[in-house]
Amino acid sequence: MTLQKNHNLSHEIVLDDVKCILSTTDLKGTIKYTNPYFSEVSGYSKKELLGSPHNIIRHPDMPKVMFKLMWDRIKDDNNVSMIVKNRAKDGKYYWVTTFFEKKYHPVTKESDGYLAILHAAPKNAIRAIEPLYKRLRNIEAKYGIHASQDYLIKYLMKEGKTYDQYVAELTQQKNLVSEFFKTINKLTS
Numbered sequence: 001m002t003l004q005k006n007h008n009l010s011h012e013i014v015l016d017d018v019k020c021i022l023s024t025t026d027l028k029g030t031i032k033y034t035n036p037y038f039s040e041v042s043g044y045s046k047k048e049l050l051g052s053p054h055n056i057i058r059h060p061d062m063p064k065v066m067f068k069l070m071w072d073r074i075k076d077d078n079n080v081s082m083i084v085k086n087r088a089k090d091g092k093y094y095w096v097t098t099f100f101e102k103k104y105h106p107v108t109k110e111s112d113g114y115l116a117i118l119h120a121a122p123k124n125a126i127r128a129i130e131p132l133y134k135r136l137r138n139i140e141a142k143y144g145i146h147a148s149q150d151y152l153i154k155y156l157m158k159e160g161k162t163y164d165q166y167v168a169e170l171t172q173q174k175n176l177v178s179e180f181f182k183t184i185n186k187l188t189s
């Protein structure tokens with residue numbers, strides 16, 4: 001299957017459901033590896049991506065607090081999933097569910113960076129998260145990141161879920177599909 005570009009007014013790039021975008025970074029978030037699908041979707045060549053900070057594809061609609069949460073978690077050795085809106089080189093956007101984890105050097109066993117695996121985000125997850133992100137951004141703009149963090153904590157308390165449970169529920173359907181294709185790929189390779 002190939003990447004479908006949706007040329008409607010929204011300028012959204014719709015990702016292939018069965019492909020994933022891979023990247024690794026050093027400990028500071030400088031890109032060290034990307035797979036070809038990363039370039040295909042983002043419009044940046046491998047040469048442009050390698051050595052660039054990962055915020056090269058940061059979309060201004062993403063609240064700062066989400067990246068703070070992500071960095072706090074992965075630095076502490078906790079994997080984390082997030083729903084992220086990214087910005088392609090031409091200004092179009094694409095939504096992904098991402099899984100971040102810390103990497104360890106196979107020989108020295110020391111941490112040498114991070115890994116991200118990105119899949120197309122399910123539509124229901126985007127619909128649910130977009131208003132929350134908008135609210136967080138507005139709070140950040142007016143009162144700063146501590147206020148948006150407080151809002152996020154209270155929001156999750158009201159939902160009666162941890163952050164992980166909240167994201168897992170939103171992305172569950174998608175994960176099942178991608179796990180299925182991962183298994184098929186393993187069996188057929």
Ligand SMILES: Cc1cc2nc3c(=O)[nH]c(=O)nc-3n(C[C@H](O)[C@H](O)[C@H](O)COP(=O)(O)O)c2cc1C
Nearest residue numbers: 023024025029054055057058059067086114115116
């Ligand atoms: C392995 C890895 C993958 C990342 N992937 C993304 C990504 O897809 N989109 C994004 O905006 N930030 C991503 N980041 C986070 C960026 O490094 C950065 O923290 C974020 O874009 C916020 O940028 P800012 O700190 O300049 O505001 C990733 C970080 C790591 C370590």
